[in-house]
Amino acid sequence: MGLFDRIKKAFTGKDDSEEKDLESKSQEETTQESDKTSETTEQTDETDVPKKSDEEISVESKVDDKDEEPVENSQVDEISEDTESDSSDLKQADETEFTEPIESSQGEPVSEIPESQQNETEDENSVEEPITEEPESKEPEPVDEENNEESTEDSEPKDDLKEYDEGLKKSRNSFGARFNRFLANFRSVDEDFFDDLEELLIESDVGYETAMRISDELREEVKLENAKKKSDVSNVIVKKLVDMYGEEGKEEDNSLKFSTDKTPTIFLFVGVNGAGKTTTVGKLAHRYQQQGKKVLLAAADTFRAGAIEQLQEWGKRDGVPVQASKAHTDPASVVYDAVERAIKEEFDVLLVDTAGRLQNKEGLMRELEKIKRVITRELPDAPQEVLLVLDGSTGQNALSQAKQFNETTKVSGIVLTKLDGSSQGGIVLAIRNELHIPVKLVGLGEQMDDLRDFDPEKFIYGLFKELIVGASNK
Numbered sequence: 001m002g003l004f005d006r007i008k009k010a011f012t013g014k015d016d017s018e019e020k021d022l023e024s025k026s027q028e029e030t031t032q033e034s035d036k037t038s039e040t041t042e043q044t045d046e047t048d049v050p051k052k053s054d055e056e057i058s059v060e061s062k063v064d065d066k067d068e069e070p071v072e073n074s075q076v077d078e079i080s081e082d083t084e085s086d087s088s089d090l091k092q093a094d095e096t097e098f099t100e101p102i103e104s105s106q107g108e109p110v111s112e113i114p115e116s117q118q119n120e121t122e123d124e125n126s127v128e129e130p131i132t133e134e135p136e137s138k139e140p141e142p143v144d145e146e147n148n149e150e151s152t153e154d155s156e157p158k159d160d161l162k163e164y165d166e167g168l169k170k171s172r173n174s175f176g177a178r179f180n181r182f183l184a185n186f187r188s189v190d191e192d193f194f195d196d197l198e199e200l201l202i203e204s205d206v207g208y209e210t211a212m213r214i215s216d217e218l219r220e221e222v223k224l225e226n227a228k229k230k231s232d233v234s235n236v237i238v239k240k241l242v243d244m245y246g247e248e249g250k251e252e253d254n255s256l257k258f259s260t261d262k263t264p265t266i267f268l269f270v271g272v273n274g275a276g277k278t279t280t281v282g283k284l285a286h287r288y289q290q291q292g293k294k295v296l297l298a299a300a301d302t303f304r305a306g307a308i309e310q311l312q313e314w315g316k317r318d319g320v321p322v323q324a325s326k327a328h329t330d331p332a333s334v335v336y337d338a339v340e341r342a343i344k345e346e347f348d349v350l351l352v353d354t355a356g357r358l359q360n361k362e363g364l365m366r367e368l369e370k371i372k373r374v375i376t377r378e379l380p381d382a383p384q385e386v387l388l389v390l391d392g393s394t395g396q397n398a399l400s401q402a403k404q405f406n407e408t409t410k411v412s413g414i415v416l417t418k419l420d421g422s423s424q425g426g427i428v429l430a431i432r433n434e435l436h437i438p439v440k441l442v443g444l445g446e447q448m449d450d451l452r453d454f455d456p457e458k459f460i461y462g463l464f465k466e467l468i469v470g471a472s473n474k
C-alpha cells in the first residue's frame, strides 16, 4: 500500500482500492436495477455513454506525446546563490524579543487517531469545492510573568496530530486555494493542463526537478486510471505527490541520534541567521529538561550582537545553564569549554548554537568546520547530529542553502522552521526528493512546545487534509 492509501486509510478508515470496489459494486447494482426496469433502451457499447456530465473532460490523444511538452524555464524561481543576502531579508526577525507566554509540557506522540477526529475529517470539503480560509485559531491568552511557573504546570500537553493540523493550516489553505484555482481552469487534459500543473507545483515549492517528474509520470497515470472527471484528475495528482514522497523516503531515518555510552550527546545547530537556530535550541532544551535530562547550552554565535544574551534568555526560561564568553571570542574556544564542562559535570545533552553570518560565507564555513573538529577531538563519536536549520517560508532559497551547507559541513538532519507561517509546504517534498537529507524536527510556532519530531504521515495529512479526505467523497 502506498503512502497515500496508508494515510487515507488511517484518517478515513478506507483506502482507494476499497472505495473503487464499493463504487463498482454500487454501479453494478444500479446497472442491474436499470436492466430490470428498462423497457426500451438496449446499450450495445458499454463505454459509449451518450450524455456526458459537465464535469467530464476528455483525455486528448496528444497526452501520450511526452516529447512535445514545452518546458518553460522562466517559470522556475531563480535560486539565490548568496546565503548572506538571503539572510539579510531575515535580519529583522532577529530583533524579536521573547515576550510570548511560556507554555510547557512536551506533547507526546499519539499513535491512534481519535475517533472524533476521524469523523471530523470525513466531513471536510471535497476537492472540487473551493477551500475557504479556516478561521484563525484563538491566540493563547498572555500569561502573567509572575505566574509563569504555575501555568507551566497546569497547561495541557498539545497532541502531535493537533499541532500538525493547526500548524499547517496556512500552508494547507494556500496550497488548497492554488490547487482549486488550477482545477477550476480545466476543461480537458491537454498540454495546457500539464503546463499549468508544472506551474502550480513549482509555485508550491516542490522544486523544479520534482515538478517535472510528477508531470511526466502523471501523463501515464491519468491515462491508466482513465481519469476524466475533475475529481479523478485531482485524486491522481495528490496520490502521485504523496506516493512519490513515500517512495523517496523509504530509506530515510528521521530520528535523532544519541550517544550510546555515558558521554554527552552533542547537537550542533547551523544555518543562516534568522532561520530559527536559537529558538530551536531553546525549544529542544525545554523538551529534554522536561524529560529529566541534564542539558547544557553553548553560545557559539559570538559574532552577532545580542546573540549570546538571546541564548542566555532561553537558558533562564528553560532553567538550564549556558556556556558563554564575551562577544567576538573565538567560538571554537567557547565550544571547547562547553564540551569539557559537559564531560566533567556529566551533562546528558549539549546543544551548540552557532553564528548564521560572518564577514563572508567562506569564513562561516571554516568556523563551523573548526567547531566540529574541536568537538570530535574531545569526543570522537560527537557531534551525534549536525542539524541544519532552514526557514520553511523561504522556499527554494532554503533548498539552495541546504545544498551549500551540506557541501562544506556534513549535515545529518534538517530542522524546518516556521511551517506555521506562509510556507508552501512543498519544500519538504523538494528536500526529500532532491537532497535526501532527512528532516528531523519541524517548528510549528514560536512557543516553547511548538517543536515536533518530524512525522511524515502527520505532515502529509496536515498539508493535504482536504484533498486526501475529499478524494474519498467523490
Ligand SMILES: Nc1nc2c(ncn2[C@@H]2O[C@H](COP(=O)(O)OP(=O)(O)OP(=O)(O)O)[C@@H](O)[C@H]2O)c(=O)[nH]1
Pocket: 093, 094, 096, 271, 272, 273, 274, 275, 276, 277, 278, 279, 280, 301, 304, 307, 354, 355, 356, 357, 389, 417, 418, 419, 420, 421, 442, 443, 444, 445, 446, 450
Ligand atoms: N512562527 C514561527 N517563528 C519561528 C519559528 N522558529 C523560530 N521563529 C522565529 O524566527 C525568528 C528568528 O529566530 P532565531 O532563533 O533568532 O534565529 P537564528 O537562526 O538563531 O538567528 P541568528 O541568531 O541571527 O543566527 C524569531 O523571531 C523566532 O521567534 C517557528 O517554528 N515558527
